[in-house]
Structures are given as C-alpha cells and as structure tokens.
Amino acid sequence: MVTAELPSFCKSLFSGVIADDLVFPYPTPPPGESEMMAAYLDDLSRFLDAKVDAATFDREAAIPEDVLEGLAERGVFGLWVPTEYDGLGFSQAQTARVMERIAERDAGLAVVVASHLSIGIKGIHLYGTEEQRRRWLPQCARGDTLASFALTxxxxxxxxxxxxxxxxxxxxxxxxxxxxxxxxxxxxxxxxVITTFAQTPVEKGGRAVDRVTAFVIEGDQDGIEIGRIWAGEKLGIRSSTQAEIFFRGLRVPDDQVLDLPGHGFKVAMNVLNGGRLGLAASAVGGARTILDHAVDFATNRRQFGRPIVEFDLVGGKIARIQLETYVAEAMTYLTAGLIDRGGIDYSLETAICKVYASEMAWRAADDALQIAGGRGYMRDRPFERHLRDARILRIFEGTNEVLRAFIALAGIERLADYLESIGQALREPIKDIGVLTEFAFHRIRDAIGSRQAGVEVAEPLAGCLRQFERFTGFLHEGAEALVRTHREEVVNEQFQLARLADMAIDLYGLIAVIGRAQAVFAREAAERAEPEIDLVRQFCREAGARIEQNRSLLVENRDARLRRIAAHAVAEREGVLG
Structure with a gap:
C-alpha cells in the first residue's frame, strides 16, 4: 500500500522520466562544514592509526576495549544522533565519511559500528516516542552500551x-x-539495547491475523539467552562478533513496542533501507585501502627488469579498482545527499549503492590478490584478508540477488498499475522479499520531469549526458515490454528482472559520476578536472555497453536453456543422493 507520495529519481527512470532536480547539482558540503569534518577526520585517523591493527584483530578475532572506548570518546556511536540525545548531529554524508574512514582501517570494526549505528538504533530514532528516544538513544550515542538489530x-x-x-x-x-x-x-x-521483531496477533477486517511487531529489548531483561557466538570461526570480518539469541518467555512491557503492533515489518524495512548506505560507504573505504596496497605492491615488485605496474594487464586492474571505487563513492554521496535533503524515497538508491559497492569491493579484492600473485595468498600480506572481509558485503543487509529483484519490481510497480492485477501482483513479492517502498508514481509525466535532463554540463561531459538520456529510454522500453508480455507472471522472470536492475544500477552510476565531475568542473580549472573526465567517459562507455547488451537480452535470450540445465543438475544429484 502506498503511504506517501515521495519522489524517487531511480523509480522515475523506469517510466522514462529524468527527474534531474533530484540529482543536480551534485551535493557538496556547505561553507565551513568541510573544515570541521577535516579536523574531525584528522583526529579520528590519528587515533585509528595508533590503535587499529587489522591483521592482529583478524588473527585474534577481537577488538580491544580501548579501541571501542576511544571511538566512544569521539562520538562515533552517536554520529547522526541529534545533539539533544547526546549525539553529534552529523548528516548522513558526514556519517558516511566516518564509516568510510573506519573501514579503511578494519572491516570488522566497521561492522561493529554499523551494527550499532546504521541499524541497531535507527528504528528507535525513526519510530520511537519521545520517551523511548530519551530512554535509549543517549546511552547508545555516548557508547555506554552497544545496540543490536535482531531480525534474522x-x-x-x-x-x-x-x-x-x-x-x-x-x-x-x-x-x-x-x-x-x-x-x-x-x-x-x-x-x-536490542531492536527485535516477532509475529503478533492483530485485528484486521474483523478477524485476528499475524503481523510483525517491533520491540526494543534491554540486554539484562530476564528471558534473554545468548547462544553461540561467532568470531574467529567466520571467513572474514573476524574482529566483529555475531551471536544467536533465544527469547524464552520474555516479558516485554507495552512501552517497549516500537510504533504500533503489527507495524514491525515497515520498521524493519525502513531501517534496512537506510542502513545499506553505511555498508556502501564501508565498501568504498575498504576499496581505497585495497587500492593503496595493490599500487604499493605493483610499483615495488619487479619482473622482467621493470615494475609490474608498467605491464598493461596489471595496470589495467589498478585502473579498474580506481574507476569502480570512484563510481561507488559518487553513488554513495549522491544518495547521502538525497537522504539529507528529506522528503525523497531513497529505497532504490540505497539498494543500488549496496549492490554496486559490495560487488566493486569484491572485484577490487580479487584483482589486488591477483596482482600480488602467490604472495597475495599468504597471511603475512593483507590481500587474502581483504578478500575474506569483502565477501560478506554481498550478503549483508539483503543479498544482492534479493535486492536486484526488489530494484526491478519496485521500479516497474507503478508502471504496471494500468492493470490493477499486475500492480497487486508486484506489491506482494516486494513485501515478501523484505523491502519497503513509499514511492507513488505521478501519472502525469510532466509533473515530475521529462525524457531529457534539463541541465547544462561542461562540454566534455555533454556526450555522456546525452547517452544517459538515450539509455533511460532503453530501460523504460524494456520495463514496459516485460510487463506487457508477462503481466502477473513478470514476478517469476528473475533473469529478466536482474537485467532491468543492472540497467538501473548502471544508469544511477552514470548520472552520479556526471554530476560529481560537473561539480569539480564548476569549481576547478579545466585541466584539474581532466582525471575526472577520463573516469566518467570510461564508465560511460562500459556502462553503455552493458546496458546495450541487457537491452538485447530482454528481447532474445537463452533463459529457458539455463533453467533446464539447472533442473537437470538438481535432478541428477537428487537421484544420486536420494
């Protein structure tokens, strides 16, 4: 059910509309903020450099208490929390900068902070009463206690x-x-402080039905039992800990219910919608460190009489990491700007950031290890740890497969409303895959934009902007054709939905880098913007090739063959194992 008419840049793209006022100009810090953040990040970096040893944290599967205490002293556990609740009152963009900086030092430490800050206390801030906020947010913001988000x-x-x-x-x-x-x-x-969720009986249509309700539990309440704790047993992020929780006859007072009984699914999904941005920022930070290590190795390792960085097949990998990190960062801070602006549905944008950034980080870690060769495989170098740490990013905060389905289904939901049955068929799977959307498509196209971007950019970027307009038409045509062809069954066309999602991801990345480069062009001399122009043009070419390919595959593909191969593989093994 649509609960609010909020504009969304990415969802508008599925209808062939470019709502350029949502993404231009690219968000930049207001006067004075850059200096304040630079000072804060300098202090944080000095602390992290002195206290964080990622290799030791990984080996010992633990974070020393003085590290967490130092982060608390610097307000890290309350970065975005309003000052009236003892937080720093940072914007989402500022918070992302801090998460990026922490992830540069240790992925596990970033997970500890994100589990607390991005999802652990977010529901209390979004849906808590004033009394609930004052009860729990200050102690969490000060770092007196950590918070958890217990859904899985x-x-x-x-x-x-x-x-x-x-x-x-x-x-x-x-x-x-x-x-x-x-x-x-x-x-x-x-x-x-633990935000958790459970089925509860609620009345709907005159009868009792089960609906999810959100609760805030205090860790010392009777009826909570901590089971197995995972730290060193994990593939990566070993310095963080995850645990199982048993609730056994736990008494929960009414004043520990978040929002209303039966509204917990909305609470959970909106928390995760925002939490994905923190993961994207962490992926960017991790990729920066990976790039530093890859460049250092490739410039110092000599083979055939010269540094291996001079060989194209090595330099090309470094270029790839640089390019994709740039794109992920541009997407992340464009999205942070949308959230800080308010009144915008950013659910698709945060999902896109999470998918792209997590896959970017994995490719970066894999390429860096390949550059290091056999040395990269050994534990005395950081490369194998980067690979292990990066792998979880494609699973956390919604698997990338689920999020691709969401991106496509949410994008075409309003496009399908001309047939009520199709619109309803889409809304149920969107709910079932665990993402909530509040976007309402404006039926009059002129009310939200047009097929052309109504902005001017520097001449070196103009061609990419024209390509963006053209590619937006491809997404709209492909989405409309898919809905018309498959109607209610479109929800089962997952290969096709993934293609639409990938087109949307590339489009959002392209508009993000165009906007970012234009902002640099506007404030710097043209020659200083040249490195940015190269990055934008390269991504435009590569993204365009992928969009063209996905457009073709929407029309003609071998999906049925892949399904037969998968079915045969399953049947063959069921026969052996059964």
Whole structure:
C-alpha cells in the first residue's frame, strides 16, 4: 500500500522520466562544514592509526576495549544522533565519511559500528516516542552500551515477513510474552539495547491475523539467552562478533513496542533501507585501502627488469579498482545527499549503492590478490584478508540477488498499475522479499520531469549526458515490454528482472559520476578536472555497453536453456543422493 507520495529519481527512470532536480547539482558540503569534518577526520585517523591493527584483530578475532572506548570518546556511536540525545548531529554524508574512514582501517570494526549505528538504533530514532528516544538513544550515542538489530532467524533471512518468533499478550493484559530464536546478530552478546521483531496477533477486517511487531529489548531483561557466538570461526570480518539469541518467555512491557503492533515489518524495512548506505560507504573505504596496497605492491615488485605496474594487464586492474571505487563513492554521496535533503524515497538508491559497492569491493579484492600473485595468498600480506572481509558485503543487509529483484519490481510497480492485477501482483513479492517502498508514481509525466535532463554540463561531459538520456529510454522500453508480455507472471522472470536492475544500477552510476565531475568542473580549472573526465567517459562507455547488451537480452535470450540445465543438475544429484 502506498503511504506517501515521495519522489524517487531511480523509480522515475523506469517510466522514462529524468527527474534531474533530484540529482543536480551534485551535493557538496556547505561553507565551513568541510573544515570541521577535516579536523574531525584528522583526529579520528590519528587515533585509528595508533590503535587499529587489522591483521592482529583478524588473527585474534577481537577488538580491544580501548579501541571501542576511544571511538566512544569521539562520538562515533552517536554520529547522526541529534545533539539533544547526546549525539553529534552529523548528516548522513558526514556519517558516511566516518564509516568510510573506519573501514579503511578494519572491516570488522566497521561492522561493529554499523551494527550499532546504521541499524541497531535507527528504528528507535525513526519510530520511537519521545520517551523511548530519551530512554535509549543517549546511552547508545555516548557508547555506554552497544545496540543490536535482531531480525534474522534460522529459517528466515531474506524472507523477513514470515519470521517465526512470536509474542502474545501477557495473561494479565499488561505487555507481551516473547518467544523466539534469532541468529547471526551483530553485537548481540554485549548489547544493552536490542531492536527485535516477532509475529503478533492483530485485528484486521474483523478477524485476528499475524503481523510483525517491533520491540526494543534491554540486554539484562530476564528471558534473554545468548547462544553461540561467532568470531574467529567466520571467513572474514573476524574482529566483529555475531551471536544467536533465544527469547524464552520474555516479558516485554507495552512501552517497549516500537510504533504500533503489527507495524514491525515497515520498521524493519525502513531501517534496512537506510542502513545499506553505511555498508556502501564501508565498501568504498575498504576499496581505497585495497587500492593503496595493490599500487604499493605493483610499483615495488619487479619482473622482467621493470615494475609490474608498467605491464598493461596489471595496470589495467589498478585502473579498474580506481574507476569502480570512484563510481561507488559518487553513488554513495549522491544518495547521502538525497537522504539529507528529506522528503525523497531513497529505497532504490540505497539498494543500488549496496549492490554496486559490495560487488566493486569484491572485484577490487580479487584483482589486488591477483596482482600480488602467490604472495597475495599468504597471511603475512593483507590481500587474502581483504578478500575474506569483502565477501560478506554481498550478503549483508539483503543479498544482492534479493535486492536486484526488489530494484526491478519496485521500479516497474507503478508502471504496471494500468492493470490493477499486475500492480497487486508486484506489491506482494516486494513485501515478501523484505523491502519497503513509499514511492507513488505521478501519472502525469510532466509533473515530475521529462525524457531529457534539463541541465547544462561542461562540454566534455555533454556526450555522456546525452547517452544517459538515450539509455533511460532503453530501460523504460524494456520495463514496459516485460510487463506487457508477462503481466502477473513478470514476478517469476528473475533473469529478466536482474537485467532491468543492472540497467538501473548502471544508469544511477552514470548520472552520479556526471554530476560529481560537473561539480569539480564548476569549481576547478579545466585541466584539474581532466582525471575526472577520463573516469566518467570510461564508465560511460562500459556502462553503455552493458546496458546495450541487457537491452538485447530482454528481447532474445537463452533463459529457458539455463533453467533446464539447472533442473537437470538438481535432478541428477537428487537421484544420486536420494
């Protein structure tokens, strides 16, 4: 159900509309903010350089207490929290800068902070009453305690709407009794504040139905049991900890319900919508460190009488990391600007940032290890750790497969409303895959934009902007054809949905880098903008080639053959194993 008419840049693209006023000009810090942030980041960097040893943290699967205490002293656990709740009151863009800087030093440490800041306390801020905010936000913002977000269950990861934890009204009518089992919950074993979710009976249409409700639990309440704790057993991010939680007859007072009973799914999904930006920023920070290590190795390692960086097949990998990090950063801070601006549906944009940045970080880690060769495979170098740490990013905050389905389904949802049955068929899977959207497509195209970007850019960027307009038409045509062809069954065309999603991802990346480069061009001499122009033009060419290919595959593909191959592989092994 649409709850608000909020504009969305990416969702408008699916209807062939370029809402350029949402993305131009590219967001830049207001006067004075850059100096303040530079001073803050300088202090933070000195602390991290002195205290964070990622290799040791990984080997010992632990973060020393004095590191967490030092972060608390610098306000890291309350970066975006308003000052009236003892936070720093940073914008989303400023918060992303800090997350990026922490992730440059250690991915596991970034996960600890993000589990607390990006999702652990976000629901309290978004949906808590004033009394609830004053009860829990100050202690979390000061770092007196850590926070957790407990949604995932053994049988329900992406399928968040069907979790099995359950809360019933207490027999005396005061509060709830919660029973359930959560798994892989960041910071859980040491959290003093836990946002969690359970099915509860609510009345709808005159009958009782189950709906998810959000609760805030305090870590010392009776009825909470911490089970297995994962640290060193994991592939990567070993300095962070995840744990399972058992709720056994836990009494939860009514004043610990977030929002209203039955509204928990909305709470969870909107928390995750915003939390994905922190993950993207962390991926950018990690990729920067990977690039530094790759360049250092390639310039110092000599083969055949010269540094290996001089060989194109090595230099090309470094160029790839540089380019994709630039794109991911541009997307991340464009999206941060949308969130800070307010009144905009950014659910697609944060999903796109998460997908692109997580896959970028994985490619960067893989390429860097390849550059280092056999040395990269050894634990006395950082390359294998980068690879292990990067792998989780494609799983956290919604798997990339689920998010690709969401990007496409949410994008075509309003496009399909001309047939009510198709629109409804799309809304249910969007809910089921665990993402919430509040975008309402304006039926009158002129009300939100046009097929052309109504902005002027520097001449070196103009060709890329024209290409963006052309590619937007491809996305719209492909989306409309898919809906018309498959109608209600479009939700099952996952190969095709992924192609639409990838087109949207490339389009958002392209407009982000054009806007970013234009901002540099506007304030710098033309020659100083040349490196940015090269990056934009290279991405425009590569993204354009992918969009063209996906456009063709929307029309003619071998999806049926792939399904047959998969079915045969499963049947063959069922015969062996059955």
């Amino acid at each position: 269950e053994p049988e329900h990861g992406s399928d968040a709407a069907h979790i099995e934890s359950r809360a019933e009204r207490a027999p005396d009518g005061t509060g709830w009794v919660l029973d359930g089992h959560k798994i892989w919950i960041g910071n859980a074993h040491r959290a003093g």
